Amino acid sequence: MNGPGRRPQTTIFTLMSALAQRHGAVNLGQGFPDESGPAHIIEAAATAMREGHNQYPPLAGIPELRHAITTHQRHWYGLAPDPDDGVTVTAGATEALTAAILAFVDPGDEVIALEPSYDSYKAAVTMAGGTLVPVRLDTPEGAEGHWRLDPARLAAAVTDRTKLLLVNSPHNPTGTVLHRDELEAIAALATRRDLLVVTDEVYEHLVFDGREHVPLASLPGMWDRTVTIGSAGKTFSVTGWKIGWATGPAGLIARVKDVKQWLSFASGTPFQYGIAEALASGDGYYRDYIAGYQERRDLMVAGLEAIGFEVHEPEGTYFVTTSVAPFGYGDGMAFCLELPERCGVVAVPNQAFYLDQEARPEVRFAFCKPVDVLEEGLKRLREGLTG
Template sequence: MQIDSKLPNVGPTIFTTMSKMAVDYQAINLGQGFPDFNTQPDLLALVSKAMLDGKNQYPVMSGILELRQVISQKVESLYGKYYDPETEITITSGATEAIMSAVLATVRTGDEVIVIEPSYDCYVPAIMLAGGIPKFVQMSPPSAQNQNFSIDWNKVKEAITNKTRLLILNSPHNPTGAIFDAADLDALESIVINTNIIVLSDEVYEHIVFDHLKHQSLASRKTLAERTFVISSFGKTTHTTGWKVGYCCAPASLTKELRKVHQFVVFTVPSPFQHALATYTNNQNTYLSLPNFYQEKRDYLTAGLKQTKFIPLTSPGTFFLLADYSNISDQKESDFSIWLAKTHGVVVIPVSAFYSNPDHIDSNHKLVRFCFAKQGTTLDEAIQRLQRI
């Protein structure tokens, strides 16, 4: 039976494709963004305890109150913004579900949504399923003066029309590792003030920021917080991407609409994980220690890549870094990534895969994304293979 697809251009993601190549070619997988090490034993013990204590039935739709209270305390401590646990915080099935629910709750047929690219791959399908129209604004690529991608806020302002409903932002940024500074929030404030534009801020890497820099959450600005879905994830902070537990902080009016969608998409999130995370996250060190933990891995992979023909770029945040392969090949990014996996047994992700038109010249800067959320032995083996190029 044939149906008229709502997502006719969507196929297997680049992560699925490259992870399959890792298996097919026995390659080291530095592509897909997940740790290859386990979470802390005390967190696992807390999950087991919750199960043994009978925390195995439906929790409330919005998430258990204890976990929402911990999130409220954490956000207020870090960013100075109080969110009411009862009406302004929702536990979701990962950040992806929070993003989908926020988009479906706010975007109507014909509404325009500004997407900054390169962008994470779940944004555009969510917009299309809601009947919205994605309007792409490309980041400025790295240069001799600035090794990081950056947003040209004048281009964002130019993209806004009377049909603009939503603006999706991501910092720390996947795939580039770029982070917002205070000037970025200043520029954003000047753009959205006196408008009805809603902002969705994907901040899942909020606790993975390096070199003593500070994450600039949109929750930290009153004028931004009052119009923003701030979305984060426990998967990134506890090395448990497979548990799919995230959360959304937003004003009560936005939260009310998000929960209407959330309750029919997943209804709620597994109870034992929520109880365990409530206890575990009450210890601030579980997330405040992450910058040092991951910076050591970032610096290790950076030093290793400097012993190859790759040119590693700086990475202010996330557990990814980009590297320039122009000393190795003139191939476009997707072809180079496939060649690298087949020929040298290391899987990376082409940055062009995060653009709406991956094959366009403006989407190809001879850059690939490495994930350094890996054990030292994994990074060592990958570096050794890359040194042979």
């Protein structure tokens, strides 16, 4: 925690986005789309505003959205959280994650997270008085590899103080999608050691090449010990609406709601109506969504490889991780700080997602931008790095 006179640390996203503005750079760092969501979703929110849905919603979210979330979970995964007691709508996935961690973690408890990990995890665990214990994914062997989970390493990290496993798949920043056998190993460990699990699944629909996203809660023995976190921002390109949710058994969700009431209490009433409409989108929307992002992924991977980056093709999410070692850099942070002025492009160093913050050559680019923006970014990188 920050003592008297200490200032909160600025996130890497704030820092890099400020550099993007200062240098007029193409922002391929922070993961927000440049395009707005589908028109019928925007109109649903606007209609809700015009019809007077502009005051506080219920703590757990409007009934229409809670039922839509339950229907979505049943359709895609065969899960059926109770819309009254097993779903709570939050101010984005970050609030859901924070509320869950504050609900279950006591001072002195340990929380295991896969590393690299999203930077808000450590902040939330620290606020709860706990300790974040990173378990590093195996790094890829060569450009064709992916980050993978070593179940033995995960099991070895569990101690008598471990309270909770924090699992993110599809994984930010690496783009790894955990395979079923990896998830089964996590489930077996959680059951054997009687651990709670919180899963961050905000990229659930963004998986490529026919891969499958398997919610941990759907595996045998996991429903009663898992809180699943989802979000509309990534799937429907409305990150500014900040509509997320937590689902799970009523007893666990009740504890999440107990904390959430002292955070936002509730928010985004008309946006909740818009997301209820969004979740009713047919399967065709999701197919087109994946196909569009797979096209952009392929464009970025091929373009970055042609420039000279060592590229690790992502299995999911809308991020691609590269090594900048071919350009003589062992420190991705140094590379990213120079990049806006040198090339007019912003990226994010992966070392920001590690607890030790040590220099590493990996750098993350976001491809959740229109094709012409990605092409402009690649052109600037090519001219600045090889011209």
